[in-house]
Amino acid sequence: MADADADSRPNILLVLTDQERYDASAPGDPQVKTPGSDRLSDKGVRFEQAFTPISICSSARASLLTGRFPHRHGMLNNCHEPDALQPNLPTDFPTFSEELANTGYNLSYIGKWHVGRDQTPEDFGFSYLGGSDRHHDDIDAAFREYRKERGVPLGEPSLEDQIYTGEDPRDASEGTLVAATAPIDVEDTRAWFTAQWTIERIKEYANGSRDTPFFHRTDFYGPHHPYVVPEPYASLYDPDDIERPDSYAETYDGKPRVHENYLAYRGVDGFDWDLWAEAIAKYWGFMTLIERQLERILDALDTYGMTGDTVVVHAADHGDFVGHHRQFNKGPIMYDDTYRIPLQIRGPGFKTQSSCESPVYLHDLAATFLEIGGVDIPDTFDSRSLVPFLDPDLENPAEIDITNGRYGKSDYWPRSIFGQYHGDEFGLYSQRMVRTAQYKYVYNGPDIDELYDLEADPSELQNLIDHPEYDAVRREMRQRLVKWMDRTEDPNRMWVTDALEDAS
Structure with a gap:
């Protein structure tokens, strides 16, 4: 018999990947095997127009925690670098x-953190279980002990088929x-370890008291x-079978100078397509490895009878160029390659086999988690709950009035996405971006601005900022940005x- 005093709110499991492109798991693209994401989409809602507010790790992760745009929480670049503008997130x-x-809620956390040089998840309400790495956090020794027990050194001294910049x-x-x-072996990877510890945590919850709901967060390195x-x-993927993306034809003609400078800065100005295809094949292999681990986690929810009362969310902090526009990593280049992210949500009573085309942010998850948990959303949040898009009884959730203190007492779901960038180790500078379904405008203070017609040019190759036929579009997009900044x-x-x- 259930305890009358038991908390009936659902459990929440967040799986966050690191630098995952949207298109690698997009529907209708069979190139990459993504069984975990496919399973979540089949049983839940896939958000086709989800974006990070900023394409750099610490900043995006801080936005997810606080529900605020980066310029409002202040962690504008990576906290572990010597040039960090703010090494810790204000408490x-x-x-x-x-x-x-x-x-x-009973909160736990495993994997990458990267939000505060001297802070850990325990400073923000979580019980931290381990899984960090030396480069970013080094806040536990769990994975090193795991590898030691298996007789495998933590380092990778005998790597094969290496590709280096330079x-x-x-x-x-x-x-x-x-x-x-x-x-x-696969069992020796950090991805396997992260999933295994997540499964053990699910097992602990299943075998313990269910009077208190849990929120568990798993952050994969990759x-x-x-x-x-x-x-x-x-x-798993043959480089010869990988199709060259349209954006590989990038010439940088009419683009900000920093775009082409970044090729040399990242050390990939000499990479040809064969080399990029080899790297993309490994990227896809990494994705499928993580997807198999997500599948193991979903299996564990089934095995331990937790699926029916657990909301599962998969998202990424931002994307990755991995050869698109011939770029590596990320930077002051505000293409969808690094700003558009995967997002799937499954849960009891939610829509199934559904997709959402409304533009949403990564940090909208902060408000979403609180509404699912029956908690008031703080007025300090810039995010809005995605729950209306999950409700099977709402036919047009984007058209209904929603409430959020930052945007007024009543408003409709926005039709624009705004992004920003403040620099990284290459140097500090300011960029702003506004994107609608058809157009993208990027403000570059020290250089030429950018305007793309996403319907005519989805690869964002032609900068139309000075095109006379787009004068009205340029003015309208700039006005949108002005209003958002204010x-x-x-x-x-x-x-x-x-x-x-x-x-204008």
Whole structure:
């Protein structure tokens, strides 16, 4: 007999991947095997127009926690670098995790953190289970102990098929490791370990008291570079079978100078298509490795009888160029390659086999988690709950009035997405972006602005900023950006909005 005092709110499981492209798991694209995402989409809602507010790890992850745009939480670049503008996230902002913990949720966390040089998930309401790495966090020794017990060294001294940035892509003495084959078992990978510890946590919840709901967060390291994977995933995709993306035809004609500069800065200006195809094959292999781990986690929910009362969310902090536009990693280049992200949500009573075309943000998940948990959304949040899009009884959720303190008491779902970038180790600078279903406008203070017609040019190859036939579009997009900067109290609005209005 159920306890009358038991908390009946659903459990929530968030699986966040690191630098995952939207298109690799997009519907109708059979190139990459994504069984976990496909399963979530089949039983839930796939958001086709989900975007990160910023394409850099610490900033995006801080937005997810706080429900705020980066310029409103202040962590504008990566916290582990020596040029970090803000090494730690201010603790006076409400976070979704602390709000859930304060109302009875049992929170746990495994994997990558990267939100605060001196902070851990435990500073924000989570019980941290391990799985970090030395480069970003080094806040536990769990994975190192796991590998030691299995007799496998943590390092990768005998990698095969390596690709490095620099003049000689096979020379390990210079450049950054891009991709390689790891001569280890799948069970020795961090991806397997992260999934296994998640499964153990699910088992603990299943065998313990169910009077208190849980929120568990699993953050995979990947498919962020280096794309180092073991067999069978390292050779799962044949480079000869990979189709060259349309954006590979990039010439940088009429584009901001930093775009082409980044080829040399990242060390890939000498990469040809054969090399990129080899790297993409490893990236896809890394994706499928993680997808299999997501599938194991979903199987565990089934095995332990937790599926019926658990909401499952899969998203990514941002995307990855991996050869598109001939670029590597990410940077001050605001294409959909790094700003559009995968997002699937499944849960009890939600829509199934459904897709949503409304534009949404990664940090909208902060408000979504709170509404699912029956917790009031703080006025400090810039995010809006996605629950209306999950409700099977709402036919047109984008057309109904929604409530959010930042945007007024009543409003309709926005039709634009706004993004920003503030620089990384290449240097600090300011960019802003606004994107509708058809157009994208990018404000570049030190250089030429960008305007793309996404219907005519989905690969964003032709910059139309000075095209006379797009004068009205340019003015309208700039006006949208001005209004957003003013509404969200962007600190640059006093300077940038004047420039944009004068230029319109």
